[in-house]
Amino acid sequence: MRIDIVTIFPEFFDVLDLSLLGKARQSGLIELGVHNLRDHTHDRHHSVDDTPYGGGAGMVMKPEPWGDALDAILGTDPAPVDDGPIVIFPSPAGDQFTQRMARELSLEQHLVFGCGRYEGIDQRVVDHYSQRGRVRLVSLGDYVLNGGEVAVMAMIEAIGRLIPGVVGNPESLVEESHEDGLLEYPSYTKPASWRGLDVPPVLRSGNHGAISTWRHQQQIERTERVRPDLLPRTLS
């Protein structure tokens, strides 16, 4: 998969050299391009923002640097394409990012992330690229971050680990929270007793059927307790 990121803080993404995603980049499973939005400004101060039309607090990101930066990645052909790169703008006003969305996006060939700052990006950037291809506004959750960078890091990690070959043991992806609509069961390792707390005996019984039933019960109990909102969708 090819991933391009447009940001005014390219250093933010240096950490993508590390860990599983770093390895995936070395092996060519993920190809990453990080682009500084300010390289696409043409004024002395490299400004990327301006005051909002209609008034109000804060600044809005100007459309021209975004247009130049995204054209450099996507090309300038105005003909609409249905199966080209998906351009994703992280925004608290977007669709909720979920494991299902991560899985869908992990099947794509090319993702382009545009990290907004301040009060957001001039709406015409979204409108323009929506006329030319696939654009999505995606929210990490119902809270406000200072900019899209942290949201993009989270999305890239969630999406990247679903690309075949990125996580060494693909079975570990199956029994995780949200994969079957439930939260995951609690895990234990040695020692069998620690600070007066014992590992649940069933896990040491060797009875695989009983272990599997216990784990499923734990998933349901945990989901009922912590995230009851997930249950109707799973059980119906």
Ligand code: ADE
């Ligand atoms: N940018 C600011 N807040 C955000 C959020 N909650 N999700 C995605 N992008 C954001």
